[in-house]
Amino acid sequence: MTQNAFYKGVLKTIESKEIELNLIDSTSISKAYEMIQFLRLLLIKLKEEILRVGFKNQIDEIDFFKVVKPQVLGKLIFYNKLYKIETSCPIDVVIKNKYYNKHLEELNLEYKKYFAHNEFYKYYNANRTDKDIEYFTLGKTDLLIGINSFIFEIDSLFSTYYDYKIARIIAHDLLQNYLHEKTQEYNTVISSNTLISSTLIWSESQNALIELIYALYISGSINNGKGEIRKISILFQQLFGIKLLDIHHAFHRMKTRAKSKTCYLDKLKEALEQYMDK
Template sequence: MKDTLNNIVAEIQEQERKLSANTTSFIDEAFKMTVYLQELLCTLKEKVVGKGFSTKDEEIHFFKQVKPNILGKLIYYNKVYRIETACPVDNGNLNQNYYALQLRGLTQEYKEHVCSSTFYRYYRSGRTDRDESYFMRGNINYHDGLNSYVFEIDPKFSTYFDYKVAKIVANELIYNYLTTKLNPEQNPDILLQNAETKDIFWTQTKNALIELIYALHASDAISHGKIGIRKISLVFQILFRVSLNDIHNSFHRMKTRAGSRTLFLDQLRYSLEEYMDKEDH
């Protein structure tokens, strides 16, 4: 069971890469990932119910890490599919207002039902002292006044709190998705911040990042060149919390600029060689 669990994340990432390269739209990709993840959960449920776990640590790991990440992505892709299929237009003010409305709804849900909860603070702090109560089956305490969803879950394949973690995972993914649809400068409210990544941000110019993205794409350095510039740029925008706006026009301006057309790449090479020389001393 443990080896199977360790391979799940890699399997999901591989499926995402395949669909990203072969689907014609993100709507199609979101739908197919929803179906794939639902089937994956059903397969895992059969194994868990049939074979169980060999140790307490294995059970806790499954319900704290493995299942919530699968279910979280399932909730995310299903939500994105619903958002995109209901989007009124492809672009313009109506489009921006629609995504802004979705983001406000997510923010409100987060403030009312997530960040104020005792469990959220427990999970975010990285504590483990109550893991046996939260992430092992058969420990649901109805005196805590739990959400009515608890009556719908299968106690053989849920601890209730695994769903809570899945919602946290899903909300972060949905938030990142929506913020890439909007200009972050116009939406400064920070819904969710991962303490481990909040200090990661881009400190060079936006043109420098665009130059790097195009270089990685041109050299087939990401997914063997099978995904487009738009998807690569979305990854970097999420990672570095920066809006790149119309990268295609920026790139075409680079092609006609005076002097070197690869200013940032030239600087990277110089900085790396200088760093290597220092390491040699």
């Protein structure tokens, strides 16, 4: 296997890992965290390989710093940002949609500030190659003094500075696509919920609905028993377009009922059995 083929194989391993974690169709906090650890280790191994054997020729060196390393580092930056966004994400669908839109707006401002008028960004987007030796071979960092203090922090044996700039571009594009899909998804959910809640009306008492929610939660009927009571409550409130008061206190008051503690569930059972007997 040639050195170039080896580095291209690294990109295949990332793709395989994403497929294994089903990241193409869905992303979770735990999946993002696992991907961060995977990419960090991969980057360390790549650095060890570069320091050990170097590059066979200038073409391989340019290809590594222009294509291979930015893909690994770019995805690492992306999943790290995604992890931070998702760990602070609210639960309510409407608030969540505003949250994703806010991050999308911040990303668009970042684009205008750092990318839109940047000469290197234009160079990269135009698929130019005339300055590749200057941008993507080691030992050229002395030419960059004065443009960004970050230049003094990079590892001159494993970075040309511009590989990091491409990684940021890749991460920006990935995050923009992710946030755009999320806002589209929750716009659809909100529209659907508005339509459903306008046609479905909860005609029992609030306590009856709280009793049902707790029964589903405690019986493990949702998410194999891993569903949070708050999330289940929010789901029913959105479904029927109503606002439940403090469900925890309401539930504890049910424990002190004089007759049946589960009067609504008893009513459901009786009504269903009568229907079955017809």
